[in-house]
Amino acid sequence: MNRKREFIDLSHPLDPNNISLWRTMPPFTCCPIATIEKDTFSIHTISMGTHTGTHVDAPCHFIQGGKSIDEIPIDVLHGPALLIDLTHKRAHESISWAEDLSPYAEQMQPGVILLLLTGWSRYWAKEGQEYFKHPYVEPSVAGKLLEHGIMVIGLDTPNPDVTGSGGHPFHEIFLGGGGYIVENLTNLEKLGSMKLMVNLLPINIVGSDGAPVRGVAWDEPEQK
Structure with missing residues (x-):
């Protein structure tokens, strides 16, 4: 008997009265x-x-001559995903390759979409600025991910860099290497031990540096 496939919505609702x-x-x-x-x-x-709510950053967001949203191959933002639990991270704490991500290196294969769960989506649309005090990804991680064939990284934070710092080193390295960044994801904590498949396709806006996403994840059972 086939069990019913469960779909998890990974996008924040766009509500003018309830938004970060x-x-x-x-x-x-x-x-x-x-x-x-x-x-x-x-x-x-x-x-x-173009970077409101859950959205994709195209390379041209920071890279002169980089791909725009309409130039992103459809299959890149659809496929198997690797979820890494980083909910122990505190505000403004760094996410490093050696301490946090290298234990999962063997699972990082070309075509795999990397999802980083910090739990920071709980601060979405809350009063104050806590949502923008999120953990950040060390710039050197970007090169390591590209070396392992990871071309898409998704986070439940507004930024892999330090928001408000004036610098965007992770963006520049990862987008400059042809990667894509999905920001402001939600419900990553609901994914658990699922054999994950995700779809993070953006609206097809010609020439745009970013576009909204209705992200979806589901469990893909192994074929017998």
Whole structure:
């Protein structure tokens, strides 16, 4: 008997009244311009930055001449995933290769999507700035991941670098090596010991440096 496949939503809802936005980001708005009562149909206008909510960073976000969102191969952002639990990390604490990620090196193969669980999504849309005091990934990790064939990294934080520091070394190395970064994921703690498959495809916006994602994860049972 086949068991029902469970899907986990990895994207934060986009709600103008319940959202985390860094101070340099434009506000997110979703406003009706036609209603069923008045016009017999409903239409909204949306205004947002390309890095609002759960989204993909394309290489051209930091790399001159890098790929834009519409140039990302579809298959790169869809496939098996490796989840690493880093929920012991504290605010502003670094994530290193030697201490945190090297034990999983054998599982890092080309085509595998790396997901880092910090638990920081619990601060999404909360008062204060705790969400932006997240753990960060040491820049040297970017090169190690690329060496192991990891081309996509996803995090439940707004940034693999230190938000507000003025520097973006991990972005520059990883995107510069042809990688892609998915930020502001959620529900990673629900994935547990699943044999993970994920889909992190963004909206296909021509020429864009980033785009929203409706990320989904599911358990892919082994074939007998």
